[in-house]
Amino acid sequence: MSQHPNRAGALPPDQASRHFTPLIQPDLAELYSRRAARLRVLAEGHDHDGYLHWAARVTEVQASLLPVAGECGPVKARAIPHAGQLQALLDRLIERLGQDVPAPVAPHLAALRGTAAEARLAAARALAEGRFNAVPAAIAPLLWAALSLQCATAARAAPVHGSGTAEPPTCPVCGTAPVASLILTGERQGMRYLHCALCESAWHMVRARCSNCGSAADLDYLSFDTAEATVRAESCGVCHGYLKVVSLERDPRAEAVADDLATLALDGAVTAEGFQRTGFNPFALPG
Numbered sequence: 001m002s003q004h005p006n007r008a009g010a011l012p013p014d015q016a017s018r019h020f021t022p023l024i025q026p027d028l029a030e031l032y033s034r035r036a037a038r039l040r041v042l043a044e045g046h047d048h049d050g051y052l053h054w055a056a057r058v059t060e061v062q063a064s065l066l067p068v069a070g071e072c073g074p075v076k077a078r079a080i081p082h083a084g085q086l087q088a089l090l091d092r093l094i095e096r097l098g099q100d101v102p103a104p105v106a107p108h109l110a111a112l113r114g115t116a117a118e119a120r121l122a123a124a125r126a127l128a129e130g131r132f133n134a135v136p137a138a139i140a141p142l143l144w145a146a147l148s149l150q151c152a153t154a155a156r157a158a159p160v161h162g163s164g165t166a167e168p169p170t171c172p173v174c175g176t177a178p179v180a181s182l183i184l185t186g187e188r189q190g191m192r193y194l195h196c197a198l199c200e201s202a203w204h205m206v207r208a209r210c211s212n213c214g215s216a217a218d219l220d221y222l223s224f225d226t227a228e229a230t231v232r233a234e235s236c237g238v239c240h241g242y243l244k245v246v247s248l249e250r251d252p253r254a255e256a257v258a259d260d261l262a263t264l265a266l267d268g269a270v271t272a273e274g275f276q277r278t279g280f281n282p283f284a285l286p287g
Helices: 028-043 049-064 077-082 086-097 106-113 117-128 140-157 256-261 264-272
Strands: 006-008 178-183 192-196 202-204 219-223 231-236 241-247
Touching: 028 049, 028 140, 028 256, 049 086, 049 140, 049 256, 086 106, 086 117, 086 140, 106 140, 117 140, 178 256, 219 264, 231 264, 241 256, 241 264
Parallel strands: 178 241
Antiparallel strands: 006 219, 178 192, 192 202, 219 231, 231 241
């Protein structure tokens, strides 16, 4: 792996005349299963294998809680902490994670278990409002996992369909920033969708255009490997933002959250070149 990311030319645009679905809401059970399996594969030989395995475990517990997510309340992120179901969902998450917890994580899980309900609610509210620095980094992903599960369940109980032409930089369902872009295969071969970090929805965004500001004037694609790498960072010289592009064409096993988390070293290199990430990973929250 080289110290600096390699650069490559722009990705080809979507075939704009093709019919496409503006919004995709993947089945959550299938999504969590795929993510957990991918995280375990990526953990093999990785410098941070322990954390990737832990992320897989959290994802598996999210899947196990799908039947009890129950009445999910509102879709909007800021409303979820006030909906009433989050505390019970978080209690179940903590209980099941406690049955098989790595030693380094145990104190943080115990601290969250012992946190008063009002303090938990305040922390969840801070995350939902984007005040990530207000929540300890060790417990933030666990709170986010409960928030995400409730929001994703709500999004599927009362789907919000995106408009035919709008391609916003944030999720049209819950308003949250994306984890990464996915280049799809199959009936949507070559199309790009941004994957929401909270409600797990995906919305269409044409390729060869900045997913943050919409400019196509100065895009670059950076990776540690070759120009054909599965994961690349799409950087924009106009807004100086970047977001990773994960290609299922190059590796059909890839998954947005898992492959993004396993390539955080690329984020460091791209940030060092003066770009700022425009999205975030649920297991590596800002701050």
